[in-house]
Amino acid sequence: MNMDSKFASDVGELDRTTVDERSSSGGEILHLPVCADGAELGRPTDLLVDLDRLRVVGINVRCSQGAERFLPLAAAELARDRINVTSSLTLLDESAYYGAHGASLRSLRGAAVDLAGRPVGTLSDIVLRSDGEVTRIMVRGRSGGLRRLGAKHVRIEQLKAARR
Numbered sequence: 001m002n003m004d005s006k007f008a009s010d011v012g013e014l015d016r017t018t019v020d021e022r023s024s025s026g027g028e029i030l031h032l033p034v035c036a037d038g039a040e041l042g043r044p045t046d047l048l049v050d051l052d053r054l055r056v057v058g059i060n061v062r063c064s065q066g067a068e069r070f071l072p073l074a075a076a077e078l079a080r081d082r083i084n085v086t087s088s089l090t091l092l093d094e095s096a097y098y099g100a101h102g103a104s105l106r107s108l109r110g111a112a113v114d115l116a117g118r119p120v121g122t123l124s125d126i127v128l129r130s131d132g133e134v135t136r137i138m139v140r141g142r143s144g145g146l147r148r149l150g151a152k153h154v155r156i157e158q159l160k161a162a163r164r
Contacts, residue, residue: 026105026126034061034083041088047105056132073132112157113139
């Protein structure tokens, strides 16, 4: 079974979609611990999306002592039950810089989405590959139902306004 068919059948549980090696939902990533050598370093608080390329570039992490750090996605490995890093040194103290150059997934939820110029609903979540490429957009329509759209021709109307 591929991830897309599993994701489509579980849209009712959007924030707890199963993760595999190829893709996962933004909501699922926000529930995974960040670990180095099996030891938990912290928990994700948000994903940072590159607005121009529609890619997740990093994860904001609240560390065990309460400090907020930024984890570049390129320095992380998404696993089924955790986000692995090789060292705590990959968690950067520059989250404000990165936040100013992208948009948080949490701030984008509820933004208007159109497909080829036609309004289709509001952003509920994203599906991304382990390299950060957003492959699917989960959209809540006017009737309240969820739809999974390919990201290629989707435009998220409020992306620019959602920058921090």
